[in-house]
Amino acid sequence: MNIKRFNASLIVLTTTIAFAVTSLVSADDGYERYRNHPHFAPLPAMPPIPAHNSMTPEKIELGKMLFFEPRISASGVISCATCHNPALGFTDRIPRAVGHEGQVGERNTPTVLNAGFLGAQFWDGRAADLEEQALGPIEAPVEMAMDISAAIDRLNSFSEYRERFADAFPDESAPVNPDNVALAIAAFERTLNTPNSPFDRYLQGDLNALSEQQKRGMAAFVDNGCQACHRGAILTDSSHHRFELPGSTDEGRYLVTGDPADRFAFKTPTLRNVALTYPYFNNGSVDALEDAIQLMAQQMLYRDLDADMIADISAFLHSLTGEMPQFTVPALP
Amino acid sequence: MNIKRFNASLIVLTTTIAFAVTSLVSADDGYERYRNHPHFAPLPAMPPIPAHNSMTPEKIELGKMLFFEPRISASGVISCATCHNPALGFTDRIPRAVGHEGQVGERNTPTVLNAGFLGAQFWDGRAADLEEQALGPIEAPVEMAMDISAAIDRLNSFSEYRERFADAFPDESAPVNPDNVALAIAAFERTLNTPNSPFDRYLQGDLNALSEQQKRGMAAFVDNGCQACHRGAILTDSSHHRFELPGSTDEGRYLVTGDPADRFAFKTPTLRNVALTYPYFNNGSVDALEDAIQLMAQQMLYRDLDADMIADISAFLHSLTGEMPQFTVPALP
Numbered sequence: 121m122n123i124k125r126f127n128a129s130l131i132v133l134t135t136t137i138a139f140a141v142t143s144l145v146s147a148d149d150g151y152e153r154y155r156n157h158p159h160f161a162p163l164p165a166m167p168p169i170p171a172h173n174s175m176t177p178e179k180i181e182l183g184k185m186l187f188f189e190p191r192i193s194a195s196g197v198i199s200c201a202t203c204h205n206p207a208l209g210f211t212d213r214i215p216r217a218v219g220h221e222g223q224v225g226e227r228n229t230p231t232v233l234n235a236g237f238l239g240a241q242f243w244d245g246r247a248a249d250l251e252e253q254a255l256g257p258i259e260a261p262v263e264m265a266m267d268i269s270a271a272i273d274r275l276n277s278f279s280e281y282r283e284r285f286a287d288a289f290p291d292e293s294a295p296v297n298p299d300n301v302a303l304a305i306a307a308f309e310r311t312l313n314t315p316n317s318p319f320d321r322y323l324q325g326d327l328n329a330l331s332e333q334q335k336r337g338m339a340a341f342v343d344n345g346c347q348a349c350h351r352g353a354i355l356t357d358s359s360h361h362r363f364e365l366p367g368s369t370d371e372g373r374y375l376v377t378g379d380p381a382d383r384f385a386f387k388t389p390t391l392r393n394v395a396l397t398y399p400y401f402n403n404g405s406v407d408a409l410e411d412a413i414q415l416m417a418q419q420m421l422y423r424d425l426d427a428d429m430i431a432d433i434s435a436f437l438h439s440l441t442g443e444m445p446q447f448t449v450p451a452l453p
Numbered sequence: 454m455n456i457k458r459f460n461a462s463l464i465v466l467t468t469t470i471a472f473a474v475t476s477l478v479s480a481d482d483g484y485e486r487y488r489n490h491p492h493f494a495p496l497p498a499m500p501p502i503p504a505h506n507s508m509t510p511e512k513i514e515l516g517k518m519l520f521f522e523p524r525i526s527a528s529g530v531i532s533c534a535t536c537h538n539p540a541l542g543f544t545d546r547i548p549r550a551v552g553h554e555g556q557v558g559e560r561n562t563p564t565v566l567n568a569g570f571l572g573a574q575f576w577d578g579r580a581a582d583l584e585e586q587a588l589g590p591i592e593a594p595v596e597m598a599m600d601i602s603a604a605i606d607r608l609n610s611f612s613e614y615r616e617r618f619a620d621a622f623p624d625e626s627a628p629v630n631p632d633n634v635a636l637a638i639a640a641f642e643r644t645l646n647t648p649n650s651p652f653d654r655y656l657q658g659d660l661n662a663l664s665e666q667q668k669r670g671m672a673a674f675v676d677n678g679c680q681a682c683h684r685g686a687i688l689t690d691s692s693h694h695r696f697e698l699p700g701s702t703d704e705g706r707y708l709v710t711g712d713p714a715d716r717f718a719f720k721t722p723t724l725r726n727v728a729l730t731y732p733y734f735n736n737g738s739v740d741a742l743e744d745a746i747q748l749m750a751q752q753m754l755y756r757d758l759d760a761d762m763i764a765d766i767s768a769f770l771h772s773l774t775g776e777m778p779q780f781t782v783p784a785l786p
Contacts (some may be wrong), residue, residue, distance in 0.1 A: 190545070195551045196545070205785055206782045207521045213529075220555060221554055
């Protein structure tokens with residue numbers, strides 16, 4: 121091939137690619153106003169990283185070990201990964217968490233997936249961030265039931281942990297401490313994200329990433345006002361709302377603030393991977409996503425949706441399942 | 454390079470390789486009679502596969518899912534992987550197993566690693582093979598505490614499990630049944646092997662795979678008679694022996710056979726990966742490998758070993774840690 125013909129081919133090829141890219145991002149599949157809705161955004165590759173908790177490989181690896189470490193529980197068999205089970209979408213798929221000596225907690229286990237994109241943690245938002253959340257379940261009597269100083273003693277008894285804490289927190293004289301346990305676990309959790317769901321790919325211009333039913337469901341989601349609370353890249357307003365959940369007597373946010381306006385209010389959960397994180401609501405009393413959609417429509421939007429529309433919205437919500445984080449189970453000391 | 458010179462080079466190269474291989478396998482490092490001891494053998498790549506349980510990819514994958522499936526426990530949070538934890542050498546590294554509602558069992562959890570090479574399973578050998586063992590912990594009231602028919606109902610409620618059982622057991626009309634749960638779990642467990650330990654590489658001719666201390670430990674292991682019971686590729690005689698373990702009142706094999714000669718007898722455990730499978734003995738009462746070595750020498754060989762020899766044998770036993778099986782955590786329905 122001579123240079124002239126090569127150049128000519130290159131121009132044709134470039135033009136073709138440019139045309140293809142243009143068609144990809146500008147084509148209208150009839151749902152453009154929904155796709156470009158200001159309340160929708162694709163999931164960023166990484167959540168915000170707080171200035172006081174840089175994500176070094178040493179810290180992330182230590183955090184992964186601690187996340188899988190059952191010996192920082194009183195029984196020696198319960199770890200973060202027991203309820204936030206990687207085989208089950210980093211949740212447990214039972215109504216309410218089961219912890220120390222088989223005690224059943226008050227609330228459904230939220231997934232850790234994409235939790236770094238959330239602000240406050242727990243159903244009642246009582247922890248400001250992942251760092252503040254991390255030690256709660258270790259110490260909670262119905263969860264891991266471990267005195268944190270006993271947990272630190274146990275970690276300190278392993279030379280490998282002493283070395284790994286020193287590597288992860290190099291400027292500290294006593295790095296095996298509760299604050300650093302929380303920092304390391306939070307750093308690991310910020311790696312547990314699920315990008316590239318069909319919904320994300322659709323927002324980014326791949327109009328075939330959603331089925332026709334999913335597109336109808338997306339439109340119904342917007343037109344009925346679901347996105348008033350479930351919005352942004354993580355599909356939550358990070359706020360608390362009251363609603364009456366059949367069978368629940370949990371006073372929710374009120375137990376944190378004491379404000380009567382917060383009685384029975386719970387944080388809006390993310391809808392990312394919602395198809396994987398059943399059963400639903402603060403007490404896990406609703407198994408089917410369709411039932412959860414109907415209940416929300418009735419309680420928050422004062423609407424009864426018909427079965428077809430619920431099926432469409434359910435199909436749309438299934439498009440929020442992203443790529444699961446890849447990792448190997450750590451080898452603990 | 455002309456053909457003649459190429460051929461000449463080839464001859465030199467071939468001779469060099471042949472010489473290198475010969476030196477590798479015939480060199481004497483002073484421990485040849487220990488290395489070639491008839492009671493030692495490298496771990497085969499795979500354990501024997503029973504004729505009635507072929508290892509198809511579909512069955513292995515299903516077995517992996519069932520191994521990690523907590524919803525076949527009464528609480529919904531305990532799976533095979535809770536006590537046979539892949540992060541902890543497929544055991545739990547606590548003295549005695551903790552199961553349903555925090556109950557503490559009578560015995561230490563044996564590792565699943567290389568269990569396919571064993572004959573009988575459990576500390577008392579009451580199950581003839583992995584298939585016979587697999588359902589025991591699901592039904593045991595102090596472990597997963599799940600009625601097996603309830604477990605089958607739960608599995609049957611998932612279309613994905615119905616499909617996967619049908620794929621794994623293609624000729625059956627009702628493939629989701631207890632026998633097939635056991636077959637699938639056993640097939641997965643036969644993949645959990647740890648070849649290529651330093652000891653294996655040494656037996657296969659790499660004389661540098663063991664340190665000098667490990668070689669001294671190997672010699673002491675043979676000279677003291679440890680290999681009378683800990684022998685063969687899996688380093689057990691698959692038999693039961695009586696011994697007095699301080700603090701243990703467990704009658705062991707006697708509870709299975711009713712034969713007074715079996716009172717306080719337990720199956721010889723494999724020594725493969727013994728450095729990872731602490732604490733030791735049927736009640737997990739001994740934390741340190743050195744203490745376990747001393748206790749065995751006293752009880753079984755009527756010898757008191759000095760600290761140096763114990764350190765050597767411990768170093769040798771560390772050479773039995775092989776390559777951990779690689780796998781990804783399954784995504785459960």
